[in-house]
Amino acid sequence: MRDLTGEPDILCQGLVRIFSTEGVEVQALQGLDLRVDRGDVVAIVGASGSGKSTLLTILSGLDRPTGGTAVVAGTDLATMSRADRVHYQRHTVGFVWQQTSRNLLPYLTAAENIAVPLVLSGAKARAERVEELLELLGIEHCRDRRPEQLSGGEQQRTAIAVALANSPRVLLADEPTGELDDATSAEVLEALRGASERLGVTVLIVTHDPTVSEHVRRTVQIRDGRTATEVLRRTERDDSGAEVHVAEEFAVLDRAGRLQLPEEFVSALDLRERVRLALEPDHVGVWPDGSSRTSPPTASGRAGHEEERTDA
Numbered sequence: 001m002r003d004l005t006g007e008p009d010i011l012c013q014g015l016v017r018i019f020s021t022e023g024v025e026v027q028a029l030q031g032l033d034l035r036v037d038r039g040d041v042v043a044i045v046g047a048s049g050s051g052k053s054t055l056l057t058i059l060s061g062l063d064r065p066t067g068g069t070a071v072v073a074g075t076d077l078a079t080m081s082r083a084d085r086v087h088y089q090r091h092t093v094g095f096v097w098q099q100t101s102r103n104l105l106p107y108l109t110a111a112e113n114i115a116v117p118l119v120l121s122g123a124k125a126r127a128e129r130v131e132e133l134l135e136l137l138g139i140e141h142c143r144d145r146r147p148e149q150l151s152g153g154e155q156q157r158t159a160i161a162v163a164l165a166n167s168p169r170v171l172l173a174d175e176p177t178g179e180l181d182d183a184t185s186a187e188v189l190e191a192l193r194g195a196s197e198r199l200g201v202t203v204l205i206v207t208h209d210p211t212v213s214e215h216v217r218r219t220v221q222i223r224d225g226r227t228a229t230e231v232l233r234r235t236e237r238d239d240s241g242a243e244v245h246v247a248e249e250f251a252v253l254d255r256a257g258r259l260q261l262p263e264e265f266v267s268a269l270d271l272r273e274r275v276r277l278a279l280e281p282d283h284v285g286v287w288p289d290g291s292s293r294t295s296p297p298t299a300s301g302r303a304g305h306e307e308e309r310t311d312a
């Protein structure tokens with residue numbers, strides 16, 4: 001394994017995954033870039049088929065990329081051996097899935113479920129660790145109950161405790177609130193955020209749930225197998241000193257300088273195939289190809305220069 005100390009906890013560069021079935025190729029990931037720093041809580045959102053599950057399956061070590069790189073907490077997932085994979089899935093990453101049946105064994109109590117990964121990894125002081133996790137997730141009262149005796153929110157908080165048992169660096173959650181109502185979803189998301197704050201674990205949540213972005217500082221949107229936009233949230237004080245939550249949307253620029261314009265921008269100006277570009281001192285202008293302007297209103301921009309050359 002390469003020594004990647006000091007790198008972000010999740011680093012994907014130009015990640016590609018192509019599926020071939022019966023001679024038909026599907027490009028599920030088309031050069032995806034993603035960087036998640038240690039201790040961050042990030043939501044990945046996107047329409048059905050945009051590549052979210054494919055990304056998570058690669059990050060969880062269950063699938064390999066066709067191209068590009070994916071490095072998680074120092075482990076290069078493209079070159080990981082079988083033995084590395086067992087260690088990676090047991091110690092480096094934890095998982096929380098949407099379905100309880102995938103997270104918890106039905107015939108064991110919450111405490112016994114949390115102990116399972118500790119037994120598998122040969123951890124010592126297991127009883128203390130189980131108590132610590134029950135307390136961290138606020139589910140001490142669930143200790144001796146089996147999954148069917150827990151509410152949906154308690155099941156997911158127990159699943160988070162199981163995922164955290166062996167102190168992974170990264171927690172991967174696939175639609176962890178998919179089967180919950182809004183209030184319970186909020187509770188589970190706060191549990192994930194609290195775990196990150198108290199343990200320093202990096203959390204990546206893949207979801208359809210639009211309310212998730214209200215609980216995380218950073219939401220990354222995937223479109224057609226690439227990261228398209230990001231929403232960053234922060235808390236500020238206004239002039240009267242009151243706390244206000246600010247959400248700002250950014251387009252993501254890849255290493256080749258490509259970016260995806262938000263769909264509503266494209267449709268608002270009916271942008272198609274070609275656009276005119278102009279470099280301004282502090283921004284870039286984009287105009288529709290069929291715009292009545294012969295040149296964007298600047299001589300300093302690239303389109304402006306091209307225009308001058310043609311006229312000469």
Ligand SMILES: Nc1ncnc2c1ncn2[C@@H]1O[C@H](COP(=O)(O)OP(=O)(O)OP(=O)(O)O)[C@@H](O)[C@H]1O
Pocket residue numbers: 019020021026027028046047048049050051052053054055208
């Ligand atoms: N094993 C596979 N074989 C062939 N095509 C696949 C396979 N897995 C995914 N795909 C295709 O890759 C694309 C991305 O799928 P993916 O499941 O990653 O999307 P998603 O964003 O997770 O969607 P959803 O939100 O519906 O789960 C889709 O077009 C899908 O049909």
